[in-house]
Amino acid sequence: MTVDALVLRAVDYRESDKILTVLTREKGRLTVKAAGSRRKSSRLASPTQPYCYSEMVLFEKDGRYSLNEANIKSQFFGLCADIEKAALAGYFASVLMAEPEETPGGEEVLRLALNSFYALEKGLCPQTVIKAAFELRYMALCGYAPDFAACAQCGETGRGGYINMESGVFLCESCRKAPSYGDKYLDKTAAEGAKYITSCDLKRLFSFKLPEESLALLGDFCEEYLINKTEQSYRALDFYRSLFS
Numbered sequence: 001m002t003v004d005a006l007v008l009r010a011v012d013y014r015e016s017d018k019i020l021t022v023l024t025r026e027k028g029r030l031t032v033k034a035a036g037s038r039r040k041s042s043r044l045a046s047p048t049q050p051y052c053y054s055e056m057v058l059f060e061k062d063g064r065y066s067l068n069e070a071n072i073k074s075q076f077f078g079l080c081a082d083i084e085k086a087a088l089a090g091y092f093a094s095v096l097m098a099e100p101e102e103t104p105g106g107e108e109v110l111r112l113a114l115n116s117f118y119a120l121e122k123g124l125c126p127q128t129v130i131k132a133a134f135e136l137r138y139m140a141l142c143g144y145a146p147d148f149a150a151c152a153q154c155g156e157t158g159r160g161g162y163i164n165m166e167s168g169v170f171l172c173e174s175c176r177k178a179p180s181y182g183d184k185y186l187d188k189t190a191a192e193g194a195k196y197i198t199s200c201d202l203k204r205l206f207s208f209k210l211p212e213e214s215l216a217l218l219g220d221f222c223e224e225y226l227i228n229k230t231e232q233s234y235r236a237l238d239f240y241r242s243l244f245s
């Protein structure tokens, strides 16, 4: 079986093997054994590094996969050379570890991952933009896109307001004057940014600019929303945050 696969995690196993968690276009997340890949002379040494994207030839036996051959398509070396980038990439990878195993339809998620790693490595835009866009777009792909288009009560568009973390319902500032439990405030520009992230062409995902204050509101919201919906805490995220404290 041939798959396009991005390595999310590589764990050392026995003397010279690795167990990989990969995100594939064809079958979602897979666990793959890469025998001998820790030997320096191994032709699998490079493609089994974290964040390497390859065409992989897998051999399947009794539902277990092993790696036979890999042709590298992209390698995001720059991610590992910078501690902030490495930390943020590590967080993205740990979020993606929740992708369903052996399920088709992973194409969009894989594209989101590749675009995010690329933008992060090249420094195409601020990390706060990449992080917020990754988090909220991923939630949208998981079927949790909040509806920012209009206030759920009065139907007005183009206003700031409160989004409820549990229900994803958005109420404008006039309809909800004070936040209730689980509400997060987004000003008008931050709400527009959120709407853009969930609906734009993936190729233009990071092509938005917000004033600093709105971006901070949006960033807070995207992070909290993902943590709330996935019901997980991420050590990689704690580490990333610790770099700025």
Ligand SMILES: [Zn+2]
Pocket (backbone or CB within 6 Å): 151, 152, 153, 154, 155, 156, 171, 172, 173, 174, 175, 176
């Ligand atoms: Zn309203």
